[in-house]
Amino acid sequence: MLRLAFVFSVCVTFIFGYPNYQQEIPNGSKVPDPCTNATEDYWPMVGHLFASRGEFMRAQRTAEPGDSAFLNLFGKMFQTNNRNWTAICDMDADGDGQTNGVELGDPYCEWTINAIPYGPATGHPAICEEEVAGCLAGATRSEICPA
Numbered sequence: 001m002l003r004l005a006f007v008f009s010v011c012v013t014f015i016f017g018y019p020n021y022q023q024e025i026p027n028g029s030k031v032p033d034p035c036t037n038a039t040e041d042y043w044p045m046v047g048h049l050f051a052s053r054g055e056f057m058r059a060q061r062t063a064e065p066g067d068s069a070f071l072n073l074f075g076k077m078f079q080t081n082n083r084n085w086t087a088i089c090d091m092d093a094d095g096d097g098q099t100n101g102v103e104l105g106d107p108y109c110e111w112t113i114n115a116i117p118y119g120p121a122t123g124h125p126a127i128c129e130e131e132v133a134g135c136l137a138g139a140t141r142s143e144i145c146p147a
């Protein structure tokens, strides 16, 4: 019975774990999807290469072991810094010249969990909306957005 409860909790964590990450960054559930440019079209899995859970799950089925998270540059930065928003707010994951804080609506890096962000998210922290010179490899719209 104890084993069954453990398996259940692991499954629940796996299925529902990612939305919890949204709560650990400002505007985590309302990051604009730069691939569609549609108003109120969001990229809920901000730290991953795929916007939707469906795309993510499909990719995981064919992933090599150790490559199943499909983290983008922001996700890797978030993970490397122990999911600490304050530590990465002033950084620029995609290299577009806008800090993560500016893109996620916390330009002064004052946001804390459960607080209302300073403003709305204006961009995706791992995808260069404008492909400027500083964009890092793996951060441009053409590299990440499905054709």
Ligand SMILES: [Ca+2]
Binding pocket: 092, 093, 094, 095, 096, 097, 098, 099, 100, 103, 124, 125, 126
């Ligand atoms: Ca940026």
